[in-house]
Amino acid sequence: MSHNQHESVCEKLSRELRHFKWREVFTWRLLKTLALGQGLSALICGTAVTSQYLATEFHLDIPMLQSCINYTLVCLTYTTALCFRKGDENILQILRTKWWKYLLLGLADVEANYAVVKAYQYTTLTSIQLLDCFILPVLLILSRVFLKTRYRIIHYVAVCVCLAGVGAMVGADLISGRDQGSSSNILLGDGLVIISATLYAVSNLCQEYIVKNNSRMEFLGMVGLFGTLISGIQLGILEHNEVANIQWTWQIALLLCGFAVCMYTLYSCMPVVINMTSATAVNLSLLTADLFSLFCGLFLFQYTFSGLYVVSLVVIMVGFIMFNTVPTPTRTPEPVSEEGGHDNQAAELDEERQVGSEVENQEKEETDSSGKSLPAENGHRCVLSSVKM
Structure with missing residues (x-):
């Protein structure tokens, strides 16, 4: 093991020891x-x-x-x-x-x-x-x-x-x-x-x-x-x-x-x-x-x-x-999160589809009322106010 590699191992060990919450x-x-x-x-x-x-x-x-x-x-x-x-x-x-x-x-x-x-x-x-x-x-x-x-x-x-x-x-x-x-x-x-x-x-x-x-x-x-x-x-x-x-x-x-x-x-x-x-x-x-x-x-x-x-x-x-x-975690499938479901890809995809459907409906309503469609921001939400001409 070279001197640089030896220092690298020591640095990793000392860093882990410093991050310990000894209490x-x-x-x-x-x-x-x-x-x-x-x-x-x-x-x-x-x-x-x-x-x-x-x-x-x-x-x-x-x-x-x-x-x-x-x-x-x-x-x-x-x-x-x-x-x-x-x-x-x-x-x-x-x-x-x-x-x-x-x-x-x-x-x-x-x-x-x-x-x-x-x-x-x-x-x-x-x-x-x-x-x-x-x-x-x-x-x-x-x-x-x-x-x-x-x-x-x-x-x-x-x-x-x-x-x-x-x-x-x-x-x-x-x-x-x-x-x-x-x-x-x-x-x-x-x-x-x-x-x-x-x-x-x-x-x-x-x-x-x-x-x-x-x-x-x-x-x-x-x-x-x-x-x-x-x-x-x-x-x-x-x-x-x-x-x-x-x-x-x-x-x-x-x-x-x-x-x-x-x-x-x-x-x-x-x-x-x-x-x-x-x-x-x-x-x-x-x-x-x-x-x-x-x-x-x-x-x-x-x-x-x-x-x-x-x-x-x-x-x-x-x-x-x-x-x-120090825990030794294994790579297991992540559980569904109770807050928002962002740990579950299927749930997140369903949420995005639902939001996208709401965006289309709102754009359609705005088009019918004012004749102009309003842009959606980032694919997840739309602007709810319109500019009066």
Whole structure:
């Protein structure tokens, strides 16, 4: 980047910062968005803690069973609700017109969950934490191309700030010796993480589009239906031996129920938060989920604490607030204005035709009375007084 280009970027950033109304930054909407985003992070923390207990205490590695339970709950709730809707929102009408789209969406969502869990067998926790952030640039690109989202310099800076917070978290993990995971095939593991992040980005982008243009019920109903089918097939192929060999106890059942409740609540609430903000903003907020899991691990798994974790949390929060201070509108059709209808081209054209008709009638009346026609001004109004001879 040349010196002039560098100055241009700095000037744009400083100009946007000068135009901020700092007193209006911390609105109730922003605080609500922040609270809901951290609530989603807490739910992800719950899924991580229960999965950690299943893996360490009971030596169970059953990611497809856990996913299948979640998709089944979503299917029983939201897919059943779609069956009782009428018109275009009925499940039969949706399947008739868009079944293949939701099949691909369900496949992307299921495989994203499976790929990131599988990556822990081949690569380290540090690599997963770093490469999982690949979802952010992919989401920025996809949102810009498909949703026509208009990002500003401050949004890109906010994403970089959040990534710096993730870097501080990874550094704290290395210092405290928490670089867990395997290193049997790092290249394969890293590739699985990148594939998972890309599929998550596609799933979240589709979720944002469907929720904002159709309905939350349609998205969850279709994902629950196809997610149950796909995860059930994979469960029967990949994990039938593991499931058959489970020595069921009340602790295992309780942990699976806790995981299912957290994941079901996450799937139910995430479309609400995405509808309020965007998929990119939600994923920025979810960067704190690993920190919440760490803080729980300090008491449950005797993790070593580092002050960099607090720094990481603060930096990610600052980046998230920066991202949400400036809206990211999409190019959607403008609504009809209540005052004059100038935002609707059809209404404006009808108004012009009506005015033009009035002009012709008035000109005709004036011609009949005085024998001379009076000119119209600008095609929208006519002179109502005549010059006496």
